[in-house]
Amino acid sequence: MxxxxxxxPRAKMKWPVIxxxxxxxxxxxxxxxxxxxxFIHCQKPLRLxxxxxxAISIPNSEHSITAKxxxxxxxxxGPDDEISPRGMGVRFVNISSEARKFIARAAMNNLKSKExxxxxxxxxxxxxxxxxETKSQAA
Numbered sequence: 001m002x003x004x005x006x007x008x009p010r011a012k013m014k015w016p017v018i019x020x021x022x023x024x025x026x027x028x029x030x031x032x033x034x035x036x037x038x039f040i041h042c043q044k045p046l047r048l049x050x051x052x053x054x055a056i057s058i059p060n061s062e063h064s065i066t067a068k069x070x071x072x073x074x075x076x077x078g079p080d081d082e083i084s085p086r087g088m089g090v091r092f093v094n095i096s097s098e099a100r101k102f103i104a105r106a107a108m109n110n111l112k113s114k115e116x117x118x119x120x121x122x123x124x125x126x127x128x129x130x131x132x133e134t135k136s137q138a139a
Contacts, residue, residue, distance in 0.1 A: 008034040008127070009120040011107035020053040021046065028087065030056060033107060035100045035127055037069065037091040045074040045088035054090070063102065068094035101131045 010032040017028045017040055028042035038056075046052060048071050056065040073089035080086035092100075104124045111121060 008036060008104070008107065008123050009111055009116055010034055010039075011110040013106060013110055015059065016057045018055045018057075019046070020055070021050070032089075033103060035092075035104045035107070035124070037072070037089065039073075039085075039087055039089050041085055041087040043086060045076045045086065046071045047076070048072070048074055051093060058102075058106075065095070065099045065102065067092045067096075067099060097131045097134065101128050104128050104131075 011034070012031055013033045015030040015033070017030050017038075019026050019028055019040065019042065026042055026044060028040040030038045030040055032039040040054075050071045052069060052071075054067055054069050056067075058064060069090035070093050071088050072091050075084050075086055075088070078084050104127045108121055108124045108128075111124075
């Protein structure tokens with residue numbers, strides 16, 4: 001059995017996303033959002049290890065997130081169902097600290113209303129504090 005490498009809890013947040021590659025762009029929707037990556041529901045998931053640019057739109061906000069990401073899990077050919085949805089899991093390889101902090105806060109707010117272990121919420125809060133402290137030291 002492989003060891004779970006996930007540090008932060010997943011938040012079920014549906015945000016529109018545009019995936020940009022050399023071949024063009026495609027639309028998708030996020031779910032399972034963490035400060036380290038997201039799952040993107042899309043019709044034509046990319047291949048494993050492919051690196052691409054992405055832009056996430058935040059509903060009811062002028063805020064958007066741009067990042068470079070790498071495909072770490074992809075369901076290109078299997079069934080498209082609740083257990084294995086069509087799409088891809090991606091890891092952020094280049095994202096601003098402000099974007100990571102925004103995602104951490106949004107995930108905390110989303111998960112507070114659900115039955116999530118306090119220690120998992122604490123990992124998100126710790127990330128926000130660490131980013132704020134790093135910015136203070138750099139100023």
